[in-house]
Amino acid sequence: MIKRSFIGLSKPRLAYGSLEDTPSLKQIPTSKEVTLLADCPFDKKNLLFKKKAAVKTGQRLLLYKESDEYVVSSVTGEVSSISSYTGDFGRSYTAIAIEVAGDEEIDDEFNSAASGSKDASLETVKNYLAFAPGNPPVKLFSDKDKPINTIVVCCVDSDLLITTNQYIVKSDIDAIKNGISILKTVTGVNDIIMVASQSQMHELSATGEKVNQVNDTYPSALPHLIMKNVLGKMVPAGKTPEDIGVCFISAEAVASIGNAFKSGQIPVTKIFTLVKKDGSKSLVSARIGTPASDIFKAFNITLNENDRIIFGGPMTGSSVYSEDHPVQPDTDAIIVQDKDDIPVISDYPCTNCGDCIRVCPANIQINLLVRFLEAGQYEAAADQYDLYSCIECGLCSYVCVSEMPIFQYIRAAKYELGRANTAEATNG
Amino acid sequence: MVDNNIADNNTVNTNKFIVSHAPFWHDGSKISLRNYNMALAALPAILFGIYYYGMQAVGVLSLSISTAIIWEFIFCRITKRSNTIGDGNAAIIGMLLGMLLPATAPWWFVITGTFVAIIIGKQIFGGIGANPFNPVAVAIAILMLSWGNVFDFNEALINFDFDFAMVYPLAALKHFGVSAVDSFSMGNLLMGKQSGGIGSTFGLGLIAGGIYLIIRGIIRWEISISFLAGIIITSLIFNITDPARYAGPVIHLFAGYTLIGAFFLATEDSSSPVNFIPMLIYGAGAGFLTVLIRNIGFYVDGVIFAILIMNLINPLIDKIRPKAIGKVVENA
Ligand code: SF4
C-alpha cells in the first residue's frame, strides 16, 4: 500500500505497475468445478437449460427465453447448479456451476459460424465473444442508438498493481493486430486509437496503428481521463464515452477476438495479476470460472479470518465474500490483503481539510457533496454537487483524513438514483 | 452503510472475510496524526513562552489543554455522542487558546475560555468539521469583549523582569504612535523580545512550525501566505500614505497575533475555504482587515476579529471554484 509521503504538500504519486520483461505465466490446472456469472438476474421460469445438461468447452449457453444473454462454458462437463448471486450494491447475477468431466471436447458451433462467411461478421462477434477473456464490449458495436465512431484499445491497465494488459501486449501482439483488423472489418470503424504507457510505445508502433501515450500515474488510464487528456473530448457528466461515440476495449479483449477467429475456438482462459499478502505479484492463467481457492492453493496462499480478497485493483475493485469466488472474463487481478493491512473506515464527519479537493480529477466539491450523501440526499447531491461528474477513481477515499468511505457513498448514490430512474421509466 | 461487513460465506470454509467497498488502500492520514503534528509544530513557540514566563505559563497552558479536553468529554457524555477526545482536536484548541493568553491569565478566565471554545465554538454546531468559526478565535473574541483588561499585556506582565523593554508593540503603536515602536528591530521581534501571549511572541519558532505544517500538507499554504501578503501590502499602503501615523510591515508582521494567526488560526480546516482562489481571497482579506482594525479600528490587535469576519463570509467565497468536469450548463 502506498502511504502518504512526509512531504504531504505534493499530491500522492501513485505509479501504475509496469512490466519490464515478460514474466512467466503460471497455468492453473482445470478445477473440478467452475462457476460462470451472467450479468442478469436469476429467473428460474425462463431458463433455457437445466441442471445436468451436458456442455462442451467453448459452448455458448443462452440463458433465458427472449433474452440474448449468454455465457460460454470454459470446460466440458455437466451443469451442477444454477442459482442467484448478489454482488456489490445488491446487483444480481445468474451463477451457473459446471462440474468438469474427464475428457475435454471442444464445441464447434463458433467455428462453423466463423468460417461460414468469408470475413468475420459482426453477428458472430456479438453472438459468441461477449464472454471471452477481457469482456469485449460487443453490445456497443451494434447499438443503433449510439453509433460508435472511435475505438480506443487500452494497452495499459486502468487500476494500480495490475499488469494484465501489459502482459498481453508483450506476449501476444500478433493476436492484437489480428483482433484490430477484425474489429475494423466488423464494425466499419477505422478510427482506432491505442493508448499505451511510455515503455510500450515502441512495441506498439510496430502495429501500424495510431498509438497515444498516457501518463504513468493513477488515475490517468481511466476512460474518462483518457477521453479528456488523450482524445480531447469531454464526456458530459453522467454520460459514458460510448454515449458520444467512443468505445473502450482492453488489449486482452482485442487479443481474444483475434485468437478466436484464428483458431476457430472461443478462448476460455483468463490472464490476471495475482497480488499476494506481501505485495509480490504473479501473472496467472486460469479457466474462466476457476474458484479463487484453487489459485490460492497453487500459490500456497493461506487465508485467515478477517483477511480480504479483492477482485480487481486496489482503487476500484470489489471484495468478495467467498474464497470460492470464480475468475470472470473481466477479472484483471486478484489481491489478497492481510487483515493487518486493511485500512479502517471511521464514522467521523468531514473536517473540511480539503485534501480530497486537491486530488479529485473531476473538480468535485467533495467536502460538500459528502455531507449530502451521508444524509441520503442523493437528488441534491446530483443536482447541486456534481455527483455525476465523478469518474470513479476512488482517490477521495484514499486520502480522506477522516477515513470516510466517500467513494462507497458516491457509488451507492449513483446506483440508487439509477434504480429510481429505471423504476420511474418503467412505471411511467 | 459505513461498515466493514463481516459476511458468512456459504461454503464449507469457515473463514470470514472482510467485505467492504473500494478503494482498499488508504494513504494513512488521520485526524489524530494531523493534530499531533500541529502540537509538534507549536512546540518551539510554547517552550519559548515557558522559558520566559516560567511556571505561570505552564499553569495556564496545562489548565487550558486539560479543561478543553474535559469540556469535550463532558459534552460528549451529556449528548451521548461517541467520545472524541482521542482525536486530539480538543487538546489542540486548548493549546492554541493557552498560547494566545497572557501568562498571568487567572484560572477562571482560562476555564471560561475553553468552555466557550469547545462548547460554543465547536460542539453546538455539531462538533469537529461543522464549526463555521474558528473555536479559538470565538473564545478569544468573547474573552476580549468581556474582560479586555486581561489582554492588556503591558499591564498584565508588569511584574516580569526581562533584559528587554517589556512592551506590547501593538499597544505602544496604538497609543503612542510609530515613534514608540522604533526601538523594535525585526531581529528582536523574531526572537520574541516583546510582550504578548504565551505562545505568540516567538516569531522564529512560529514561522518554523508554520513551514513544517505547510510541508507536511497539514495546513493550506495558500491561506498562510496570502494572509501574510495581505498584512504586508495593507500596512505598506498605510505606511506610505502617512509614515508618521502608520507603522510599516515589520511591526504588523511580527507583533501581536499575526504569525500564530497566519499559521495556526486562519488555517483552521472547518472554517476556511478549500478552493484555490477562495483561499487566496480569504487569507488576503483576513490580512487586510487585521491591519485595518489595528490602524483605524478600536482594538489593539485585529487578527482575531479579522479571522472571524472572514470565517463568516467563507461559505460565500468558497463558491468560487473550478467547474466539475463534464458539467453541462443547462439553459432550461
Ligand atoms: S472518486 Fe472521488 S476523487 Fe475520484 S472523481 Fe469521484 S469524487 Fe473525485
Ligand code: SF4
Ligand atoms: S479529505 Fe475527507 S475530511 Fe478532508 S475535506 Fe475531503 S471529505 Fe472532508
